[in-house]
Amino acid sequence: ITRMGGVTTDITKRKALETDLAEKTKTLEESNNDLQQFAHIASHDLREPLRMVASFMQLLERNYAESLDDRAREYIGFAVNGAKRMDALITDLLSFSRVQSHGRAMTAVDSDALLKEALENLAPRITEAAATIDHTSLPRVLADGPQLIQVFQNLVGNALKYRAPDRPVTIRIGATQSDQIATFTVRDTGIGIDPQYHDQIFRIFQRLHGREAYGGGTGVGLAVCKRIVDRHGGRIWVDSAPGQGSTFAFTLPLAP
Ligand code: ADP
Numbered sequence: 001i002t003r004m005g006g007v008t009t010d011i012t013k014r015k016a017l018e019t020d021l022a023e024k025t026k027t028l029e030e031s032n033n034d035l036q037q038f039a040h041i042a043s044h045d046l047r048e049p050l051r052m053v054a055s056f057m058q059l060l061e062r063n064y065a066e067s068l069d070d071r072a073r074e075y076i077g078f079a080v081n082g083a084k085r086m087d088a089l090i091t092d093l094l095s096f097s098r099v100q101s102h103g104r105a106m107t108a109v110d111s112d113a114l115l116k117e118a119l120e121n122l123a124p125r126i127t128e129a130a131a132t133i134d135h136t137s138l139p140r141v142l143a144d145g146p147q148l149i150q151v152f153q154n155l156v157g158n159a160l161k162y163r164a165p166d167r168p169v170t171i172r173i174g175a176t177q178s179d180q181i182a183t184f185t186v187r188d189t190g191i192g193i194d195p196q197y198h199d200q201i202f203r204i205f206q207r208l209h210g211r212e213a214y215g216g217g218t219g220v221g222l223a224v225c226k227r228i229v230d231r232h233g234g235r236i237w238v239d240s241a242p243g244q245g246s247t248f249a250f251t252l253p254l255a256p
Contacts, residue, residue: 040097043090050090054083085218092220096204099147099227106232108255109145111138111184115173118152122160129160135173139182140255147228148252152186154221155248159188161214162246181234182254187247193240202226202236225250 061068061076068076115138119126126133133156141148156171163169172187193201193208200206204223229236229250240246 036097036101039093040101043094043097047087047090050083050086054080054087057083089218089220092218092224095150096220096224096227099224099231103147103231104144106142106144106253108140109143109148111141111143111148111175111182111252114145114149115152118149118156121149121153122156125157125160129163130168131160131163132168132170133173134170136175138173138175138184139177141182141252142255143232143252144228147231151225151228151250154225155186158221158248159186159190159246161217162209163188163190164243177254180254181251183249183251185247185249187245189245192242192244192246193238194242195240198238198240201238 057076057080061073061080065073115135119133152173156173159169159171167189170189173185174187175182175184177183191209197206197208201208202222202225205219206223207217207219226236229252232252234251234253236248236250238246238248
């Protein structure tokens, strides 16, 4: 009887602990959702007044050109650039918060067609960089299509951005298949990344290379990729060394 009494107490204690844990998890999830919603609304509401500031500055520059001296024009230029940078940051923050809130169901998608769409969106930048792009045919996977386009776009976009200044960049996109899993790779011949930073760059706001030299990034792109790949139950990583180019890889479930 004593032993059985002990067992009953253990079960009661365990149940209490489980209830407590479930409640705490729920609270954490709720505050996470609140935070996400806050980030989303704040970003939206910040954008309108910011665009107003930028467009009135540009109007001032255009319509009052004769009455402005060089210094005034320079100051207006700083203000417009600042507003543009903030606008880019807001766009990235919105895409970060949208990964969860606007995520669609996973369906069987043709990743080849989605890559083509990503490359079309990047066409002006590909031309500007005079980049060579190669890709093998890619498999059908179980994914949220628009989010997969975004992953391709961010990775190829970075390969275009972090290219060596004195060499044309070649970007190769491919995939291998095994055990119901597709492993995609985006390989570039750019400046490369020191191995000590390979984990860090997937965290939000982490940047290694100079903003000015490489065209004003915000440090959100790879964090968005990681969030998307995590949402699909996949993994994302990089293999790279300075001066050796980079290979970004991620996994997704193959379509059944
Ligand atoms: P952003 O490009 O806006 O700075 P990302 O999150 O896309 O932000 O990338 C984080 C950092 O990782 C970049 O600032 C850059 O230093 C490094 N990085 C990303 N992709 C590459 C690449 N293909 N080659 C070299 N460095 C890269």
